[in-house]
Amino acid sequence: MSETQTSSAPRELKLMSRSTYLKEAALKNLFMLCATMAVAGVVLIFLFVGWRGWPVFSEVGLKGFLGGSEWLPTQGLFGILPLLVGSLVVTLGALALGAPLAVGTAVFLSEIAPPRVRSVVRPAVELLAGVPSVVFGFFGLLVVRPIVADLTGGLGFGPLTAWLILAIMIVPTIATLTEDALGSVPDGIREASYAMGATTWQTIWRVLLPAAKIGIIDAVILGMGRAIGETMAVLMVVGNAPVFFRGIGKPVSTLTSQIVMDMPYASGVHRTALFGLAIILFLISMGLVGLVRGLSRLREGTR
Amino acid sequence: MKRDAKNLTNTLALAAFWVAGITTVVVLFAVIGYVFINGARQISPEFIFTNPHGVNAEGGVWPTIVATLYVTGLAMLLVTPVAVLAAVYLAEYAVQGRLVRTIRFAADTLASVPSIVMGLFGLALFVESMGLGFSVISGALALSFLMLPIVMRTTEEAIRAVPKYIRWGSYGLGASKWQTVSRVVLPAAASRIITGIILAAGRAVGETAVVIFTMGTMINTPILPTDPGRSMTVHLYQLSMEGINMPAAFGTALLLMAMVLAFNLSARWLLRRNRRMQG
Amino acid sequence: MASALTVSLAGCSNGSHASDQVIVTGSTTIQPIAEVAKEGFERAHPGVRILVSGVGSSAGIENVIAGTADIGTSSRDLKGDELHAGLVDTPIAYDAIAVIVNPSNPVDGLTKAQVKAIFEGRITNWKQVGGPDMEIGLVNRDEASGTREAFFKIVLDKERFDPTAVVLPGTGQVRSVVAQAPSAIGYISLGFVTPEVKALAIDGVEPSEEAVVNGRYPISRVLHFLTRGEPTGLVKEFIDYVLSPEVQEDVVRDAGFIPVTAKDAHQ
Numbered sequence: 011m012s013e014t015q016t017s018s019a020p021r022e023l024k025l026m027s028r029s030t031y032l033k034e035a036a037l038k039n040l041f042m043l044c045a046t047m048a049v050a051g052v053v054l055i056f057l058f059v060g061w062r063g064w065p066v067f068s069e070v071g072l073k074g075f076l077g078g079s080e081w082l083p084t085q086g087l088f089g090i091l092p093l094l095v096g097s098l099v100v101t102l103g104a105l106a107l108g109a110p111l112a113v114g115t116a117v118f119l120s121e122i123a124p125p126r127v128r129s130v131v132r133p134a135v136e137l138l139a140g141v142p143s144v145v146f147g148f149f150g151l152l153v154v155r156p157i158v159a160d161l162t163g164g165l166g167f168g169p170l171t172a173w174l175i176l177a178i179m180i181v182p183t184i185a186t187l188t189e190d191a192l193g194s195v196p197d198g199i200r201e202a203s204y205a206m207g208a209t210t211w212q213t214i215w216r217v218l219l220p221a222a223k224i225g226i227i228d229a230v231i232l233g234m235g236r237a238i239g240e241t242m243a244v245l246m247v248v249g250n251a252p253v254f255f256r257g258i259g260k261p262v263s264t265l266t267s268q269i270v271m272d273m274p275y276a277s278g279v280h281r282t283a284l285f286g287l288a289i290i291l292f293l294i295s296m297g298l299v300g301l302v303r304g305l306s307r308l309r310e311g312t313r
Numbered sequence: 314m315k316r317d318a319k320n321l322t323n324t325l326a327l328a329a330f331w332v333a334g335i336t337t338v339v340v341l342f343a344v345i346g347y348v349f350i351n352g353a354r355q356i357s358p359e360f361i362f363t364n365p366h367g368v369n370a371e372g373g374v375w376p377t378i379v380a381t382l383y384v385t386g387l388a389m390l391l392v393t394p395v396a397v398l399a400a401v402y403l404a405e406y407a408v409q410g411r412l413v414r415t416i417r418f419a420a421d422t423l424a425s426v427p428s429i430v431m432g433l434f435g436l437a438l439f440v441e442s443m444g445l446g447f448s449v450i451s452g453a454l455a456l457s458f459l460m461l462p463i464v465m466r467t468t469e470e471a472i473r474a475v476p477k478y479i480r481w482g483s484y485g486l487g488a489s490k491w492q493t494v495s496r497v498v499l500p501a502a503a504s505r506i507i508t509g510i511i512l513a514a515g516r517a518v519g520e521t522a523v524v525i526f527t528m529g530t531m532i533n534t535p536i537l538p539t540d541p542g543r544s545m546t547v548h549l550y551q552l553s554m555e556g557i558n559m560p561a562a563f564g565t566a567l568l569l570m571a572m573v574l575a576f577n578l579s580a581r582w583l584l585r586r587n588r589r590m591q592g
Numbered sequence: 593m594a595s596a597l598t599v600s601l602a603g604c605s606n607g608s609h610a611s612d613q614v615i616v617t618g619s620t621t622i623q624p625i626a627e628v629a630k631e632g633f634e635r636a637h638p639g640v641r642i643l644v645s646g647v648g649s650s651a652g653i654e655n656v657i658a659g660t661a662d663i664g665t666s667s668r669d670l671k672g673d674e675l676h677a678g679l680v681d682t683p684i685a686y687d688a689i690a691v692i693v694n695p696s697n698p699v700d701g702l703t704k705a706q707v708k709a710i711f712e713g714r715i716t717n718w719k720q721v722g723g724p725d726m727e728i729g730l731v732n733r734d735e736a737s738g739t740r741e742a743f744f745k746i747v748l749d750k751e752r753f754d755p756t757a758v759v760l761p762g763t764g765q766v767r768s769v770v771a772q773a774p775s776a777i778g779y780i781s782l783g784f785v786t787p788e789v790k791a792l793a794i795d796g797v798e799p800s801e802e803a804v805v806n807g808r809y810p811i812s813r814v815l816h817f818l819t820r821g822e823p824t825g826l827v828k829e830f831i832d833y834v835l836s837p838e839v840q841e842d843v844v845r846d847a848g849f850i851p852v853t854a855k856d857a858h859q
Contacts, residue, residue: 030489037491041402042412044395048465049419051458058437059430082755084735114333122330133581134338140512140577141344141570142519143428144546148553148566149344151765156772165729165773167758178340185337209319211326232425239427241522242550250734250759261758266429270522271759275736288433292426299421366631368624368847556764557784 052296059292063285070279075286081252081263083272088283090290092254096262099255100172100244101237108177108237109230112184117214119185120192139182147246150175155247162259167249170258175247176237184233191225192218224309228302235298239291241266265291345570352567355560361568365532369558370548374565376534380449380542381572383535384528385517387453392460393510397499399461400468405494424462428522431459435527447529450538455527456520460513467509471502504587508580515576519569521546545569613641614830618652618665621687621738622815626665628843629834642830653679656818662827664818667742679818684834686850688782688804688812689743690791692767694774699723701793704810708747710777713754718775730757731766731778739763743779746811763848781848782812805855815849 026034066075070088078089115135119128154174159166195218203213219226249261250271256262263271265287276284363373399416407413435455445451475498483493499506521544529541530551543551545565552562616626623646630642647655649666656664657677667687670679691707693699702710702721709715710728719725732753733740744750760766766778771788782799785791791799794810803809823831833839840851 026489034489034491038402038406041398041406045399045402045407045416045465046412047395047399048416048423048461051423051461052419054438055426055430055434055458058442059434062433062437082752085752111333111336114330115337118330118334122327123334127334131334131338134341136581137574137577138337138341140515140519140573141341142521142546142573144519144521144550145344145348145566145570148549148562149347151553153347159773163775164727165731165758165769165776167769178337181337209323211323212319215326235425239425239429241427241429242546246550246554251756253756256756261756263759266427266522269429269433270525271734271761273526285433285437288430292430295425295427295430296422299418299425303418303421366628368628368843551762554760554765555762556766556768557762559764 055292059285059288063282063287063289066279066282066286070283075283079254081268083276083280083283086279088279088286090265090287092252093263093265093268093287094290095255096169096248096252097238097264097266099169099262100176100248100264101234103169103173103258104176104180104237105230105234107173108180109184109233111177112181112229112233113188113226115181116185116188116192117218120189121210121214121218135182135185138178139186143179143240143243144246146175146179147243150243150247158259162257164259165249165261166259167247167261168257168259169248169255169262171247172244173258175243176240179240179243180233180236183236184229187229187232188222188226191222191229194225195221224305228305231298231302231305235295238298239266239295241270245270345574348563348566348570352563352565355564356567360561360564364534365561369555370532370552370561371558374545374548374561374568376532377543377545377548377565378568379534380528381518381544381546383542384449384452384456384524384544385514387449387538388456388460388517389510389514391453392457392464392513395457396461396464397468397506400465400472401494401499403465404469404472405490405498420462420465423458424466426459428459428520431455432523432526434458435523440527445539447527447531447541448539449528449535449542452524452528452542452544453538455523456517459520459523460517463513463516464506464509467512468502468506471505471509472498474505475501504583508584508587511576511580511583515573515580518576519546519573520544521550525550545572612639612826613643614663614826615643615661616663616665616830617643617645617647617655617661618663618818619649619667619738619815620646620736621667621742622646622665622684624847625685625815625834625839625843625849628847629830629839632838632843633830633833636833637826637829640826653818656820659820662819663823663831666816666818667738667813668745669814669816670818678820680820680822682817682819682823682831682835683814683852684817684831685815685840685844685852686804686812686854687738687742687815688799688809688850689739689746689779690782690785690799691777691779691794691811692770692785692789692791693777694770694772695788695790696774697723697790699792700790701796703795704747707792707794708749708751711743711748711753711757712751713756726775729773729776730754731769731776732757732759733763733766733779734759734761737761739779739781742813743811746813747779779811783845783848783850801850801854804850 066088075088075090078087079091080087080089081092119132123131150171155166155171158171199217199221200213203217244264245267248264248267250263250267251261252263252268269284269287272284360373362375364375365372435451439445439451439454440447479497479501480493483497524544525547528544530543530547531541532543533541535542546569549562549565549569552558552565623644626644630644633642634640649668652664653666653674655661699718699721706721715721716728717725718728763780763784766780767784767789770776770778797803797809799809804812817831819827840853844851
């Protein structure tokens with residue numbers, strides 16, 4: 011915006027003129043303002059979602075909302091426990107399947123794969139990150155769900171299908187960060203391990219993974235954030251029954267999917283309850299980011 | 314004996330890692346292949362360039378393509394100056410301290426906000442409180458918050474990757490800080506910055522939960538930024554859940570995937586070309 | 593339009609309107625028909641605007657009585673005071689709901705009471721209704737669905753749905769899930785029934801167009817256009833257009849309903 015003005019500015023070798031100084035200071039403040047947009051964004055999200063969601067806490071009450079075990083909007087019941095349990099079950103299962111796959115992929119990329127194989131697998135991981143979640147949901151609905159239906163004898167909507175889809179969706183997040191963590195382990199450590207006669211596996215298991223431990227934990231936590239906040243793909247395969255978890259092949263609902271299901275017709279307290287769910291989601295994801303930062307500070311502290 | 318066991322364990326473990334790596338690739342190709350094989354039949358100039366009509370959206374998807382590109386382009390325009398200058402601040406001006414820590418924490422938080430939360434935020438702020446209604450501009454504003462941390466991070470990395478001696482050269486010639494940044498550092502980092510913007514745009518193209526609550530679900534070819542529209546992702550969601558017109562769902566999925574792949578591959582191509590030029 | 597956001601569409605209460613526009617408001621079930629008809633009508637009559645919004649049948653009736661809408665659309669019959677408000681009723685379609693199961697399921701028919709018990713979760717195994725020993729897989733629609741609303745009123749008599757049922761936001765998905773899963777039961781508009789699923793006889797009546805227009809099939813209702821007094825001018829032209837074969841055969845049928853013109857064919 012102010013590039014054109016700069017050319018006419020007086021240039022001096024040693025001392026800045028007053029006008030240059032003022033302009034430099036003004037620009038610096040402008041840049042700072044831009045940087046604080048991120049902070050403004052977080053504050054705005056909190057304020058506006060919170061403002062719309064706040065009435066649920068006064069009208070339904072903290073106990074009825076956070077502690078209620080029935081989500082029946084038509085009867086004025088807005089207990090989020092079944093949704094919370096649903097989100098938790100879906101997320102933990104996806105992590106149990108996806109984290110080993112992702113860490114395995116990262117180790118493969120960083121330690122094992124020959125360069126030619128790596129040049130195929132790494133772009134694949136990156137492209138996987140770009141696949142829209144609605145496409146994953148589409149694939150899950152049409153391909154994975156019928157398979158799960160045959161396996162479990164039910165209709166195929168439920169946590170198991172969501173696990174399989176989400177496990178793949180979190181691979182890029184976890185794998186990329188894990189690879190970074192492995193990459194920051196000094197080569198000397200690897201060489202020392204091999205010099206002592208350790209096999210590749212022993213080096214990976216006894217030396218590299220422990221050395222990259224905190225980075226990998228970070229990666230898994232951020233993968234967890236991705237899984238818990240995932241909306242469209244989960245919505246399309248999870249069955250959307252707002253009841254407690256009853257089995258891996260039985261429908262459940264999650265915080266995210268319930269919002270999309272209910273939003274088109276919700277009004278009044280029900281609508282505020284959906285914004286209330288969004289606040290909970292926001293706090294969870296912010297908490298996970300805080301955890302990661304806390305961990306990295308811990309790591310810096312121990313060094 | 315012991316040595317054999319050691320080698321066997323090693324072989325098995327390495328095989329497991331190969332399986333992990335290959336699984337990832339196979340799944341990617343399965344998803345892409347499924348969409349392309351089933352969608353290819355549907356693709357024709359009519360499908361791409363005509364309007365849908367009737368209760369089951371027969372015909373084409375042109376308005377959804379326009380809406381998607383429009384909202385993404387507008388979001389890019391909105392986010393690029395802010396994100397790039399923010400990154401300039403973090404990389405060139407800021408001193409480590411509480412403010413920088415807060416900004417980084419906020420950026421990380423913003424990057425991990427679930428898209429549905431961003432959607433409801435956009436609904437509450439832009440659509441309702443600011444009175445912009447379900448519109449391209451509401452969608453673009455909400456998406457720009459989603460893209461902000463991505464573009465900020467990639468730009469900051471790009472700026473930090475510019476060698477220090479280039480800056481010294483500029484200062485040595487008597488340039489001021491802003492002259493150095495605007496004439497030397499940013500041009501040197503430009504292609505990596507553009508790569509980051511394209512990647513963020515690819516993410517915006519594939520976003521559903523944000524645009525469904527900010528741009529709406531109405532099939533409409535938006536002209537003004539205040540017009541509503543339905544993105545390709547929302548169209549795919551509605552068609553696949555309605556489940557009556559599945560051929561159109563496959564066709565839309567294919568076009569969507571092609572668009573996302575085009576964004577990602579062009580970003581990669583740009584990055585590689587840049588590396589070759591530098592290296 | 594499963595998830596059509598109807599959030600901000602209630603703003604059509606301005607009583608004054610120009611003579612070249614027609615305000616159509618009411619049932620969300622009728623909305624898709626009205627919207628597609630609007631497109632065709634506006635194409636044929638340049639300069640004319642048809643404003644369509646879905647606010648629910650009761651609000652539609654209220655609006656047309658109050659004069660804030662030219663046409664109130666309703667998926668339920670008039671009741672109480674509404675009957676004496678001078679409204680003229682033009683039926684435009686029949687909405688019949690078929691209860692569908694997998695073709696491999698030996699059960700061919702149920703009573704309305706059995707269907708109610710199944711969807712309330714009181715009957716959970718097919719052997720309780722004369723089928724094989726197999727857990728029933730319930731498929732329900734989302735709450736924004738007009739089909740669910742109709743089913744809720746006609747079959748469940750406003751009792752609670754079993755909350756453990758799978759909830760799907762679209763007719764076609766219900767149909768394809770039922771077509772694949774032997775244990776499934778769901779409900780869809782009669783017009784969307786295809787041979788991949790089996791539509792059950794209810795209280796001994798096979799669901800068919802004829803049974804619906806003759807009023808024998810129990811899970812059906814009439815979709816109404818309501819006007820204050822006999823429709824005239826543009827309003828009448830629009831209603832005539834909706835009743836024309838173009839809309840009745842192409843739009844009403846595509847939306848899964850039975851054209852009101854089918855009545856003549858079956859009498």
